[in-house]
Amino acid sequence: MWNVDVEYMCNQHILGEHVEMHMFVGALERKKSFKGFVEKGFVEIHNIRKRHSELEIEMIKRGMNHKSPIHRMKFVRLGKVDPEKSMVDLLKRCKNCRTNFKFKSKKYKEVK
Ligand SMILES: [Zn+2]
Numbered sequence: 730m731w732n733v734d735v736e737y738m739c740n741q742h743i744l745g746e747h748v749e750m751h752m753f754v755g756a757l758e759r760k761k762s763f764k765g766f767v768e769k770g771f772v773e774i775h776n777i778r779k780r781h782s783e784l785e786i787e788m789i790k791r792g793m794n795h796k797s798p799i800h801r802m803k804f805v806r807l808g809k810v811d812p813e814k815s816m817v818d819l820l821k822r823c824k825n826c827r828t829n830f831k832f833k834s835k836k837y838k839e840v841k
């Protein structure tokens with residue numbers, strides 16, 4: 730779970746995080762333990778559904794297909810992802826996210 734502004738992410742990272750959200754839901758349904766993920770700050774259980782909708786909206790905006798809603802279920806309040814740390818990580822790791830970030834953040838400044 731990156732938890733960063735979806736607009737700054739490249740297509741591949743959007744798709745990747747989207748798949749992860751569904752994997753987390755699947756694991757929750759099977760009552761798997763999230764201890765490792767939570768301890769490492771990789772997931773916010775209570776925000777999975779909200780994050781999934783953010784990704785879904787951005788996917789549709791970019792003309793990608795989305796046919797995988799998340800069913801209503803209980804998400805416990807657990808975990809904390811630091812979006813600033815994620816953004817730094819993502820920009821360090823991914824050239825496409827860097828390009829996208831540069832382009833979008835510049836566009837933002839022009840608008841403001
Ligand atoms: Zn989905």
Ligand SMILES: [Zn+2]
Pocket residue numbers: 738739740741742823824825826827
């Ligand atoms: Zn990327």
